[in-house]
Amino acid sequence: MPEKRYGSTRGKILRAAAKLFSKSGYHRVTMREIAQDSEINAASIYHYFPSKADILKSLYAFYSAELHKALPDLHALLRLAETDPPHEVLMKAEFHFDQEARDFLDQILITAAREISADSESERFIRENIFAPTENIIKPLLQRMVELGRIQPLDIETLLTILVYYCFSAAALNHSPFGNKPEKYQSDLSFIFSFIKPM
Amino acid sequence: MPEKRYGSTRGKILRAAAKLFSKSGYHRVTMREIAQDSEINAASIYHYFPSKADILKSLYAFYSAELHKALPDLHALLRLAETDPPHEVLMKAEFHFDQEARDFLDQILITAAREISADSESERFIRENIFAPTENIIKPLLQRMVELGRIQPLDIETLLTILVYYCFSAAALNHSPFGNKPEKYQSDLSFIFSFIKPM
DNA sequence: GTCTATACTTAGATAGAC
């Protein structure tokens, strides 16, 4: 969780902001609301963050750092691709955050998904944290598996679009009335991967 | 297009609003910007719409009316399902708006996708215009096809999730750097439908 | 580091002339 120390003021502000942003959207949330929810005076927020925009920026930075830590090792996966069943390798390529940070990180993703294309910071965030990881891990894995003759040739680009679009929706709609349960997320991924036929 | 008459003031306001909302998001756009873009005085907008929120509401109403006109006839499709190749019937179930209105309608969808879960009006809009049509047409079609023994049994619920999530992303990311070209939309759908194996 | 009070700006909306 942000700042490690659970009760830190900066951490409380970030958690309140993420919660409120994800629920109502960045623009609807006021500094006064963030203050109220984090039980701190509105003026004091400016002791920790120069601006409201900077709170969002800090949330993105935190998420990116966590993602970086959670990313699977591509080289290890490429080696596994030579011996292990293709579907197992692909499911291992999915990264998971620890349950404790999960809700908080989800909220950041929801917020970013909404600001996409209105705010270049958010657009870059989505690119680097949803689109790029899939491109950079699943794509080379599939290419390698085809090369090794371990799976049947397939339209990799289209599969990636479906996969990434699914992930984007899952992120954007998480905790909304249209959101999936976490278990369903896993089984949906398996369904998409079932396009990939082992030799 | 709104109000049919292309040059109508009300129509100009709606088109400007949809364009700006889709680009920057509802909250970032000011009445003054809408006025400037539609080449009308800001105060005059209030002659046509009681409030900014009402402009959005009117956009949603317009979209829903157009969708209703474009929806395919389920009963006709169910009859086709008895005789025609399953994939062809499914592709026919996709509705298309005329090219003229397309961009405008896309912008409304983008706007709504962003406001989802922050604004109940927008949430209902997405439910009725993205989720419901798929549920109400593709689902009974697939069920009927299985019943008729024309396709192999499959996990219909999961397929619908993938399909609807794809459609949501395609709508939300349209005209963004992550958006697909219209041709790709068709081929992606075919890819998803290729999960469905004819008998 | 935290507070009270307040400055400054923006944006939705209205009044009322033409």
Next chain:
DNA sequence: GTCTATCTAAGTATAGAC
């Protein structure tokens, strides 16, 4: 129906005491 001028509220941010 369209305009100019203006009101009002809300929201970001700062000053400065403690």
